[in-house]
Amino acid sequence: MLAHIAHAHGSPSSTLVLPAEQLPSSEEALSRALSDGVAWLAGHGLSAVTKIALVSASEHPLFDLDYRFVQVIPGDPVRFDFRGSCGHSVLSSVVVAARLGWLPRLAPGHRTRVRVLNTDDHVVCEVDECVRDRTTFTAHFLNHPAVPLRELLPFGEPTTDLPYEDGMIRVSAVSVGNPYLFLSGHDLGVGTPEELFAAGEPLFRTMTAIRRSAAHQYGYPVEGAFPKVAAVLPDGEDGLAVRAVSVPSWHPTIALTGAVCLGAARRIRGTIPFQLAGGETGRTAPLRIRTAGGCTTSAAAVTGHDRDSELAWVSVPEKAVSFTGTVSIDSFEPHVQKEDSCLLSI
Numbered sequence: 001m002l003a004h005i006a007h008a009h010g011s012p013s014s015t016l017v018l019p020a021e022q023l024p025s026s027e028e029a030l031s032r033a034l035s036d037g038v039a040w041l042a043g044h045g046l047s048a049v050t051k052i053a054l055v056s057a058s059e060h061p062l063f064d065l066d067y068r069f070v071q072v073i074p075g076d077p078v079r080f081d082f083r084g085s086c087g088h089s090v091l092s093s094v095v096v097a098a099r100l101g102w103l104p105r106l107a108p109g110h111r112t113r114v115r116v117l118n119t120d121d122h123v124v125c126e127v128d129e130c131v132r133d134r135t136t137f138t139a140h141f142l143n144h145p146a147v148p149l150r151e152l153l154p155f156g157e158p159t160t161d162l163p164y165e166d167g168m169i170r171v172s173a174v175s176v177g178n179p180y181l182f183l184s185g186h187d188l189g190v191g192t193p194e195e196l197f198a199a200g201e202p203l204f205r206t207m208t209a210i211r212r213s214a215a216h217q218y219g220y221p222v223e224g225a226f227p228k229v230a231a232v233l234p235d236g237e238d239g240l241a242v243r244a245v246s247v248p249s250w251h252p253t254i255a256l257t258g259a260v261c262l263g264a265a266r267r268i269r270g271t272i273p274f275q276l277a278g279g280e281t282g283r284t285a286p287l288r289i290r291t292a293g294g295c296t297t298s299a300a301a302v303t304g305h306d307r308d309s310e311l312a313w314v315s316v317p318e319k320a321v322s323f324t325g326t327v328s329i330d331s332f333e334p335h336v337q338k339e340d341s342c343l344l345s346i
Helices: 027-041 087-099 193-198 201-218 254-264 272-275 332-337 338-344
Strands: 002-008 015-018 051-055 064-071 079-081 111-116 122-130 134-150 160-164 167-176 178-184 230-232 239-245 287-291 294-303 310-328
Touching: 002 087, 002 160, 015 027, 015 087, 027 064, 027 332, 051 087, 064 087, 087 111, 087 122, 087 134, 087 254, 087 310, 111 178, 134 160, 134 254, 160 201, 167 254, 167 272, 178 201, 178 254, 178 272, 193 230, 201 230, 201 239, 230 254, 230 272, 239 254, 254 272, 254 287, 254 294, 254 310
Parallel strands: 015 051, 064 111, 178 230, 239 287
Antiparallel strands: 002 015, 002 310, 051 064, 064 079, 111 122, 122 134, 134 310, 160 167, 167 178, 230 239, 287 294, 294 310
16 A cells, blocks of 8 residues: 655654545554554654554545544554544645645645544645645634634633642643643743753653543543643743643644644633733734744634633644655555555555
């Protein structure tokens, strides 16, 4: 089977993009197939690829692509998490789909509508620039209809005291794009953005323990990838410094879904991002997000007032993706759905 690899700049891993119709749909059978595929990657020097996207041309009249995300959880044996999404992998899938001819050739202004099957998110990927093998997008995460802000709080409140193995900590649980836990760096004993970016294994272990506790609260596998967790600190006007945990280490920047969720959380009165980004002051301005690996912005459109406020969309600009190449993974062949393979032989 031909597979395609693309890398979204700032992501901890490139994405392996596969044709969904050629592989099993059930998690059990798909896990067997992907285990063989991941073993092939490891044997060919590509073990760092831990994100997989299964894509197909959408049968829904409002969308161009259907997308299913799979997070590889390294270990022996390797495991897979099917629960969440990855915005960087969505963009990588658009780049690959265009190269396969499933979409019109990408050009500035072109918009691709993606239906995320894991989370039922609707993402519009708008091309800003195309240069050789690199495409830059603005990603728009849409809610139709708009969603009340209070429904974005899985624990029902802007902040919650969450027990974990070392005691209790205040968290803001917000779910937009992916479920996230936002922690104040001050509550973790970190005073400045520079200290946050330089923090090592002790802080990583603490944040991982907090994430595991929250996973138990969500009813998710504690060894999985979701919910995500990030620590935040004030960083100037309309700005936050952020350090996030990924799989299996620190995220080099912040996930695209993390930027989306953080932009939304900043608009929800009482959350930790709302408080640390200045509260009501400048609440409607785009949020500037600084990480150790660079900066991005997140703009959330909220309608209504106070308790009736609703989230309409969140946009994150300047997300660049580079096409890496094509590989032929023969270990997928025993799992290929033969009746469909003729439709997608590229």
